[in-house]
Amino acid sequence: MQKVIEVKNLSKIFNNNTVAVNGISFDVRENEVFGLIGPNGSGKTTIQRMLATILEPTSGIIRYYGKELSETDANRIREVIGYVPQGACLYGDLTVAENLDIFSKPYRLENSQRIKNISNLIKNLGLEERKNTLVKNLSGGLAKRASIAIALVHEPKILFLDEATMGLDPNSRYEIWKLTEDLKKKTTIVFTTHYMDEAEKLCDRLAILSQGKILELDLPQKILSKYQAKNLNEVIAQIIKKEK
Amino acid sequence: MKLLTIAYYELKRLIRDYRLIIIIISQPIVIALIVGLLSYQDPKDIQIGLIDKNPNNYSNQISQELKENDKFQIKEYSKVDDEEIKNGRIRAFVILDIDDVNVPRGQIEILNDPAGETIKFFVEGGVAKAVADTNEKIEAINISTNDLTPFKIKHFDYFASAMMVLLILLVVINLSSISITSERIQGTFERLFVTPYTKFDVIFGKALAQFGIGIFVAFVGTLSLYLMFGINIGNIGLIILINALAVATSVTLGLFISSITYTVVESVELAMYAFFISVLTTGIIAPMETAYKYFPYAMKINPFYYAVDASRRINMANASWPDISTNIYILAAFLLCFLMLSILLLRREAK
Numbered sequence: 001m002q003k004v005i006e007v008k009n010l011s012k013i014f015n016n017n018t019v020a021v022n023g024i025s026f027d028v029r030e031n032e033v034f035g036l037i038g039p040n041g042s043g044k045t046t047i048q049r050m051l052a053t054i055l056e057p058t059s060g061i062i063r064y065y066g067k068e069l070s071e072t073d074a075n076r077i078r079e080v081i082g083y084v085p086q087g088a089c090l091y092g093d094l095t096v097a098e099n100l101d102i103f104s105k106p107y108r109l110e111n112s113q114r115i116k117n118i119s120n121l122i123k124n125l126g127l128e129e130r131k132n133t134l135v136k137n138l139s140g141g142l143a144k145r146a147s148i149a150i151a152l153v154h155e156p157k158i159l160f161l162d163e164a165t166m167g168l169d170p171n172s173r174y175e176i177w178k179l180t181e182d183l184k185k186k187t188t189i190v191f192t193t194h195y196m197d198e199a200e201k202l203c204d205r206l207a208i209l210s211q212g213k214i215l216e217l218d219l220p221q222k223i224l225s226k227y228q229a230k231n232l233n234e235v236i237a238q239i240i241k242k243e244k
Numbered sequence: 245m246k247l248l249t250i251a252y253y254e255l256k257r258l259i260r261d262y263r264l265i266i267i268i269i270s271q272p273i274v275i276a277l278i279v280g281l282l283s284y285q286d287p288k289d290i291q292i293g294l295i296d297k298n299p300n301n302y303s304n305q306i307s308q309e310l311k312e313n314d315k316f317q318i319k320e321y322s323k324v325d326d327e328e329i330k331n332g333r334i335r336a337f338v339i340l341d342i343d344d345v346n347v348p349r350g351q352i353e354i355l356n357d358p359a360g361e362t363i364k365f366f367v368e369g370g371v372a373k374a375v376a377d378t379n380e381k382i383e384a385i386n387i388s389t390n391d392l393t394p395f396k397i398k399h400f401d402y403f404a405s406a407m408m409v410l411l412i413l414l415v416v417i418n419l420s421s422i423s424i425t426s427e428r429i430q431g432t433f434e435r436l437f438v439t440p441y442t443k444f445d446v447i448f449g450k451a452l453a454q455f456g457i458g459i460f461v462a463f464v465g466t467l468s469l470y471l472m473f474g475i476n477i478g479n480i481g482l483i484i485l486i487n488a489l490a491v492a493t494s495v496t497l498g499l500f501i502s503s504i505t506y507t508v509v510e511s512v513e514l515a516m517y518a519f520f521i522s523v524l525t526t527g528i529i530a531p532m533e534t535a536y537k538y539f540p541y542a543m544k545i546n547p548f549y550y551a552v553d554a555s556r557r558i559n560m561a562n563a564s565w566p567d568i569s570t571n572i573y574i575l576a577a578f579l580l581c582f583l584m585l586s587i588l589l590l591r592r593e594a595k
Binding site for chain 2: 052054081082083085087088091092107150
């Protein structure tokens with residue numbers, strides 16, 4: 001499979017000298033769900049934010065489709081990526097439809113296609129009845145669905161999901177799992193989560209992170225057998241124990 | 245005590261932001277310094293145009309006294325040139341009309357710059373002193389004072405002209421200075437920058453929307469002053485242009501503040517800081533002539549000095565385009581400068 005993203009020796013050191021990401025390398029292949037998991041502060045979100053062009057790396061290289069990412073051509077990449085941040089991060093004083101409108105406008109989409117995409121997403125994500133509701137009046141689950149809709153409005157080739165199911169009820173979580181599996185057919189997904197069951201179920205390959213470094217990178221089953229663990233929770237527990 | 249716990253942590257949160265502390269602590273020092281430097285001395289070098297209608301021994305003596313008074317810088321004219329008043333180069337014309345007889349008699353007319361309300365008193369005092377020093381028998385010399393304007397102006401007009409601009413600044417800077425910081429906090433900013441929106445799109449888009457609101461504020465403010473107090477407007481087209489430039493400059497200054505601050509509290513504090521410095525250095529409180537000798541240069545770094553000055557000249561002295569065009573060019577330059585700085589200094593990433 002084609003390498004969609006290649007990361008080489010990527011580091012991020014914040015101004016207060018916190019090393020959030022420490023020289024990591026990995027690649028993400030076309031139409032796979034690539035999971036980044038690990039304890040809090042392991043660098044999952046920082047990696048996603050660097051890949052999504054929000055944060056500039058301190059050092060290292062990110063390549064998209066074989067071409068190095070730089071500030072000058074970051075907009076080329078922004079055309080093909082979608083990003084769902086941890087929080088809803090939407091305009092609370094705009095409706096769901098208005099949020100979709102503002103976030104869909106900068107892409108090179110025909111207006112008719114754009115309107116069609118918005119209406120399909122509203123329908124497919126069960127937002128039809130609430131499309132004219134102010135986002136601040138939505139429940140957490142609905143706001144998250146609206147947030148996912150925004151990330152998908154331009155039919156991105158690569159989707160970053162940062163803790164997409166955090167704080168959601170089991171039903172909403174299940175719906176997002178289903179959506180992720182559907183999207184996988186034509187979208188490459190980089191996924192971070194705290195829920196190990198989710199990672200095991202959804203991810204084709206996993207990177208287990210700790211203190212900004214990748215400790216394991218493989219298929220979930222291979223990682224489980226390497227640690228002789230029943231599930232990923234046990235793997236993480238063993239890693240934390242070893243580090244202490 | 246529960247309230248002490250709240251107080252303790254409130255204080256801790258505030259002082260943890262060292263940038264905010266710098267803004268807060270420097271405010272009283274800087275503002276006190278500005279006020280002190282503004283009213284540093286008795287006025288010096290007030291630009292006066294002198295016209296001697298009937299030169300003679302007595303009028304020469306009065307002219308000499310005026311020239312020796314360090315409050316004034318005298319330039320002689322053959323007739324009143326109201327363009328010099330409209331563009332602010334001359335603060336008053338003193339017209340001597342003294343008879344050449346044994347006992348001096350006649351009249352002195354002072355034609356003041358209507359936009360120089362705060363220095364009228366010094367001009368009148370200086371002329372009276374020059375007459376008194378020339379001859380003790382001054383009863384026969386009548387001194388009259390008028391504003392050189394085609395309008396009938398009131399004391400309030402002087403403040404109303406400044407208020408037109410400063411009301412715009414107050415409302416608009418508060419609005420625009422938090423527009424980026426508040427978006428950073430709600431996370432929408434980060435999201436915008438994952439899309440192909442550029443920094444230029446974001447700053448220009450915000451500026452356009454806030455400009456629209458600012459224009460409405462300017463219209464309501466000016467109309468209120470006109471309807472409630474019957475202030476003079478002067479050339480309506482020029483007033484609209486000055487107000488539009490004041491709105492645009494306020495918006496871009498606010499966006500610049502929002503680009504360089506990290507929290508809403510920092511943005512608001514810095515916006516108010518900029519507002520007070522702008523108000524003080526427009527000359528509304530003390531004229532430039534009373535400022536410390538180098539301070540007028542600092543006053544001219546304030547874009548709203550030019551907006552207030554132009555507004556006053558249009559409202560009160562019926563100034564036209566050539567009289568205030570320099571102010572307009574300077575305001576436009578500030579506006580572009582703030583806009584460029586906002587775009588250049590806008591950080592994509594949150595700290």
